[in-house]
Amino acid sequence: MFKAIFANLPFLAALLVFLIGFYTMLTHSNLIKKVMGLNIMETAVFLFLLASGYVGGGSAPVIRAGTKTYVNPLPSALILTGVVVGLSLTAFALSLVVKLYKYYGTVDADEIMRLRGKDE
Amino acid sequence: MNHLPILIILLYLGSALLIPLLAGRFSSRWLAVAAAALALILSGLSAWHVAEGGTYSYFFGSHSAPFGVEFAVDWVTVLLHLTINFIGLAILVYCNKEIDFAIQSWFYTLFLLLMVALNGLVMAYDLFAIFLFTELGTLTACALVAVKPKALCVEAAFKYLILSTLGSGLILLGISLIYMATGNLNLGALGATLPSAYTIYPWNIRIALSLFIVGFGIKSALFPLHIWLPDAHSASLTPTSAIHSSLVVKIYIIAAARIIFQAFGDSLISVLPLPQVLLLLATFGIFAGSLLAMLQTDIKRMLAYSTVAQISYIFLGIGLMTKTGVMGGLLHVINHGIMKSLLFLAAGTIIAKTGSRKIEDLSGMGYRMPLTMTVFSIGALSMVGIPGFSGYVSKLYLAFGAMEAGKPLFVVIILLSSLLNAFYYLPIVVRAFFSPGRHNFTWDGLSWQEAVPMLALAAVTIYFGLLPGVLVNLAKMAAAGWLN
Numbered sequence: 001m002f003k004a005i006f007a008n009l010p011f012l013a014a015l016l017v018f019l020i021g022f023y024t025m026l027t028h029s030n031l032i033k034k035v036m037g038l039n040i041m042e043t044a045v046f047l048f049l050l051a052s053g054y055v056g057g058g059s060a061p062v063i064r065a066g067t068k069t070y071v072n073p074l075p076s077a078l079i080l081t082g083v084v085v086g087l088s089l090t091a092f093a094l095s096l097v098v099k100l101y102k103y104y105g106t107v108d109a110d111e112i113m114r115l116r117g118k119d120e
Numbered sequence: 121m122n123h124l125p126i127l128i129i130l131l132y133l134g135s136a137l138l139i140p141l142l143a144g145r146f147s148s149r150w151l152a153v154a155a156a157a158l159a160l161i162l163s164g165l166s167a168w169h170v171a172e173g174g175t176y177s178y179f180f181g182s183h184s185a186p187f188g189v190e191f192a193v194d195w196v197t198v199l200l201h202l203t204i205n206f207i208g209l210a211i212l213v214y215c216n217k218e219i220d221f222a223i224q225s226w227f228y229t230l231f232l233l234l235m236v237a238l239n240g241l242v243m244a245y246d247l248f249a250i251f252l253f254t255e256l257g258t259l260t261a262c263a264l265v266a267v268k269p270k271a272l273c274v275e276a277a278f279k280y281l282i283l284s285t286l287g288s289g290l291i292l293l294g295i296s297l298i299y300m301a302t303g304n305l306n307l308g309a310l311g312a313t314l315p316s317a318y319t320i321y322p323w324n325i326r327i328a329l330s331l332f333i334v335g336f337g338i339k340s341a342l343f344p345l346h347i348w349l350p351d352a353h354s355a356s357l358t359p360t361s362a363i364h365s366s367l368v369v370k371i372y373i374i375a376a377a378r379i380i381f382q383a384f385g386d387s388l389i390s391v392l393p394l395p396q397v398l399l400l401l402a403t404f405g406i407f408a409g410s411l412l413a414m415l416q417t418d419i420k421r422m423l424a425y426s427t428v429a430q431i432s433y434i435f436l437g438i439g440l441m442t443k444t445g446v447m448g449g450l451l452h453v454i455n456h457g458i459m460k461s462l463l464f465l466a467a468g469t470i471i472a473k474t475g476s477r478k479i480e481d482l483s484g485m486g487y488r489m490p491l492t493m494t495v496f497s498i499g500a501l502s503m504v505g506i507p508g509f510s511g512y513v514s515k516l517y518l519a520f521g522a523m524e525a526g527k528p529l530f531v532v533i534i535l536l537s538s539l540l541n542a543f544y545y546l547p548i549v550v551r552a553f554f555s556p557g558r559h560n561f562t563w564d565g566l567s568w569q570e571a572v573p574m575l576a577l578a579a580v581t582i583y584f585g586l587l588p589g590v591l592v593n594l595a596k597m598a599a600a601g602w603l604n
Contacts, residue, residue, distance in 0.1 A: 100275060
């Protein structure tokens with residue numbers, strides 16, 4: 001039992017971080033915190049993918065004399081792309097928050113809903 | 121090997137970059153229209169190639185699978201490329217009055233980048249390529265909603281962005297679970313290895329599949345996950361609403377269906393309770409979408425909720441897991457795309473001229489704006505599924521698919537929901553032509569840029585309704601390619 005948990009520790013950690021991000025994103029009414037939750041969630045997925053590419057005792061996938069085992073380079077390459085996508089999403093989300101702040105004068109989702117209700 | 125598939129994408133990508141650079145010298149809109157027209161010609165050529173030489177796979181830089189990135193050019197790809205580029209062209213020709221603010225050239229850049237995502241997503245044959253095109257689609261689609269300088273649009277875009285990113289996170293987690301179990305990302309290679317991997321890692325694959333369904337479900341507004349759609353589709357600019365409702369939501373279904381049929385395959389689908397889940401969600405969506413649409417007083421909101429119902433028809437077709445059902449789903453992707461863009465363009469024209477978004481203000485509109493209201497009625501009748509319009513053909517094949525799957529209950533559901541559609545579409549048509557209305561707006565006629573796209577879309581709706589033979593045959597070949 002403990003052995004199984006220990007062997008899968010990175011995956012369990014990734015799952016935990018994912019849930020934290022998920023929870024933050026859905027329950028916090030502060031828009032910036034929502035964006036933070038989004039980032040935490042993405043990071044968890046990256047950790048998960050990275051852990052799946054790890055080979056015990058392997059070194060970085062650069063061919064050098066004397067090294068025999070390497071970690072799987074594909075997940076790292078995928079994450080590199082994922083990080084770029086995540087960065088652009090975060091930048092865009094924050095720019096929307098700035099715009100919303102200009103319109104409503106607040107970054108609180110509940111407050112925005114209230115102000116919207118008053119308009120209609 | 122011909123390079124047409126990649127040329128379509130490069131054409132849009134190049135034009136998207138060129139438009140802001142040439143903004144001062146050429147009309148951004150006509151450059152975008154030229155790019156879409158050229159892409160339509162290229163997809164026509166690509167269709168001709170497939171008709172002559174059969175379906176083929178395109179490999180980037182000639183690196184063969186499973187090492188290179190693969191594009192599948194099958195009948196589904198060809199049909200959807202034609203649909204996407206045709207509707208895109210019609211919408212771009214229509215884009216005129218509303219987009220007169222400072223960021224004009226950037227609007228077209230975003231639009232063309234969205235076209236890159238749509239064209240790429242229908243042929244991506246690699247889980248990671250699917251993920252990337254999905255993200256590109258999400259980002260550009262949200263940005264297009266946020267383009268309109270209005271608080272409601274920015275808010276809708278933020279809600280859409282948060283929920284779609286949640287969806288992307290789930291999809292990426294699903295991809296990593298599949299990669300852990302098989303060490304492959306190419307759909308063809310997965311099709312060969314997943315059944316044996318399932319015996320070793322059943323939970324990895326089950327969880328991955330449910331993550332894909334939820335992830336793509338959010339992006340394509342499958343019923344309980346549709347909450348972002350009404351705001352995003354109704355608040356934005358008319359061209360944005362039209363492309364979102366007619367194409368963007370559906371392309372994610374195509375991507376999900378490609379993963380289901382080509383990576384998971386028959387042997388795994390028969391083990392997992394996937395069809396039951398899809399059919400249940402689709403049934404809920406069909407009724408809930410229609411009932412919510414009935415409650416709306418805003419014409420664009422009503423059209424948006426109607427999209428939720430129509431999306432569920434496509435999920436129903438895929439959930440039936442028979443050739444005719446999938447074929448009906450594909451036909452509905454195409455037919456609904458054409459008629460929904462027609463409806464949004466017509467509704468947008470009326471809103472722009474009268475300044476009112478209320479459904480009740482459409483009374484008597486048939487006399488004031490006869491052409492616009494006639495094409496709106498063609499779209500509405502097709503949406504209800506009156507014989508002679510294209511909506512009837514796709515619903516007919518969905519019903520055939522339900523019979524083929526031995527589930528006659530779904531024929532009843534399709535009939536009942538058509539009745540519900542009639543409840544909210546027909547009164548608009550009847551009141552527009554047969555009841556008086558008070559309108560005090562000056563009517564200066566339609567410009568040809570507004571009239572031609574609507575007439576073209578209406579003509580295609582009627583053509584596919586009266587002579588569906590060619591389209592039905594192509595869809596049959598497309599479905600046969602997916603379900604061996």
